[in-house]
Amino acid sequence: MAWSQKRIKTALCIGFLVCGGLVALVTGSARILTFYPALVNLFFLVLFGHTLFVGPSMVYRFAALKDKSIAISPYRKKIAAYCRKVTLVWCCFFIVNGSIALLSVFGETYRFWALYNGCIAYILMGLLFVGEYIVRKVVQKNMKGDFIPLTQIKLNSRDMDSIVCYQGRYTDGVFKTWQDFARDCTKMRHFLMAHKETQWILNCEDCYYFYVTFASLLQCRKEILLTANITPEFIKEIRLPGIGFLTDQKAPDSTDIAAIVEGPDAGIEEFPAIEASETRIHMYTSGSTGHPKAVLQRMKEFEEDNAFVISKWGHEFWKRKVCSCVNQHHIYGLLFSVVLPFAAGIPFRRNRITIPAEFKSLTDDSYVIVAVPAFLKRTVEDETESFGLKSPVIFTSGGVLTPDVARKTDEIMGFWPIEVYGSTETSGIAYRQSKNGLEWTPFDNAEISQNAEGCLIIRSPYISDPAGFETADLVEIFPDGRFLLKGRSDSIVKIEEKRISVTEVENRLNQNPYVKDSCVIAMEDRRQYLAAAVVLSPAGAEKFAGAEKFEINQYFRSYLAGFFEAVVLPRKWRYLDAIPQNAMGKRKKAEIKALFEKKIEDIHGISFAIKEQEEKKISVTFSAPESCDFYDGHFPEQKFLPAVAQFHIAVKVAEQYFKVAVPLVETRRIKFSHPILPDRPMILTISCDGSKFQFAYSDEAGKEYSKGTFFSKETV
């Protein structure tokens, strides 16, 4: 309604001007006509000027009309302020320009009038346009939020309608605002203050609920126990008397966060102050002691770390929204997907991204994607086409991202990920982008050195202990301070970014009455996983007598599921009479490992050893002894491996390794270069592409003896 009234006003003004022009034309009075430019300036001055008082400013109206995203931009207040200034500048221009136009009317001749109004005025206007455009680009580039850490927030730190987080895609427009946050924190604090517990276990899938609860706990000076693992057995172990349990996961004996946040309104109260150095946040990890271990952290270090990340990448964050596929109960997920965006005033996504397809829908806006290598790998490995994301920035941490996956991520998602190196004890300490080399650059103020074993030691403001933290990562440090990682030195292994101590899994197994001894090792073929060799106790042997192996596996898996996340549960099981060990009692890891490695069964008395294996390629070494029946009946005077046998061996190896069936009658091609003689060590390499298999026999020196192809029924 207001708009249409304005339109009428505008139409009247234009009508008035046009009429003036017509009168001038009809009366032929040039005098009236010469006032025309001044009148036009006056008209625009009124048009622009009145919006300075009634708002939004004229320039903002134009801008919002052209770019719809301005209305939900986190910086709309700043954009509006800028547009108001530009409107003011234009008003000044109309005043000056109009005044000169008016004065030029009273000149001696019309020459100056014509020169100014016909030429100079237009040039000035053009200059102003261009000048403003350049200034705007600079302002846009530097458009940033304010960094206000959680411990320093006040109700008036941000505008009530500023956006804290969003659901789904940013432009879907489903938001939680600063006002919602303040209101929900008030409810949560009322709840907490009515309860005497001073420590609370916190686990929450929804990032908004999570941060409302997290902030409220700190504001009420409670201690937080953060855990991603809420299996009943684990909770029982860490939940000592007097500890509460807040979650949105409907766990037994817990308090439902959603019920409080969506509960009756309690008004909006000021955020109580938080002393950053007095906060106590216990983060559960898998420690090397073999028991659940909590690392005590404080907001002070978190916020120092955030401040560094913002100083380094703030300009990238402030141009984007944050979305994450990392669990916020782990330090990297917590810092990057919630604590940092909140402090920087950048909207973050309420729900974690749990399947790769979700990325494809995020083409509406520009995002900072907080990811882990395992997720990125599975997101991009089978894709051939770009997702068409709008200039994303991708962070990853928690494990090594191979340069191959990084490159593929660049192709498909449009950014070569920035890797952050850190741990629960240290938070982020170094970064790299592997296209620029594999060396890590430490964060500012991080001082690094090596201990006697060659492990990395870090001292930094992000670590509360002034002595620093000694990692279990072997490193090589260069004179310029950058470093290379060389692997881990202890029993802690990483299974798809989950840190787990194999000792801890062994301890749990050994606690089970049906287990006498066990050995757990990390394996990696198609994926990383744990494998367990178990020696059953007499009670165990009795219990599982006659049971299928699958049932025994399931029993132990569900037993361990009470203590560990699914990803670290052993996937392969061997039941032994004893764990292989040497005379000193040290376990023979290689021998145990061999129990789980893929094996190629003997074929006609020939045994095979796997030389190299990849997902779509295998090479095995073997030698066919003279006694082997493949030679019977063929060329008795000169024994060599006949074509039919070469096919048979290649097909049988392929069937075993790739788990496919190769029909007997099938298109098969082979080309011989040299005969394969008995007892000669050979290498057979088979690679598969869909249903097509190519094989080649060669020797250690790389000389090729024959090669061929065959097809399987199904595709791999």
Place this chain on the structure above:
Amino acid sequence: MNMDELKLEIKKIIISALELEDIKPENIVDSEPLFGAGLGLDSIDALELGIALKKRFGISFSAESSDNRKHFASVDALAAYISAQKNGETK
């Protein structure tokens, strides 16, 4: 393909794609949860299973994570989802 054949096919894919050891299709109960309790698959398995099913049946999963959690709940749920997607295509 009828429902039982589809379920058997899904189980075979679960076993082969995830390289599960010692498990035969008949060991997997149609209605039992695949993740958490039951078979106890993990989040990496979910990703890989999604890719394998996409390859085999040419179906896509929605961008809404809560829907997907529902579809991946059990063999029954997966079979229902896949056959619904397939039928949707032929219509």
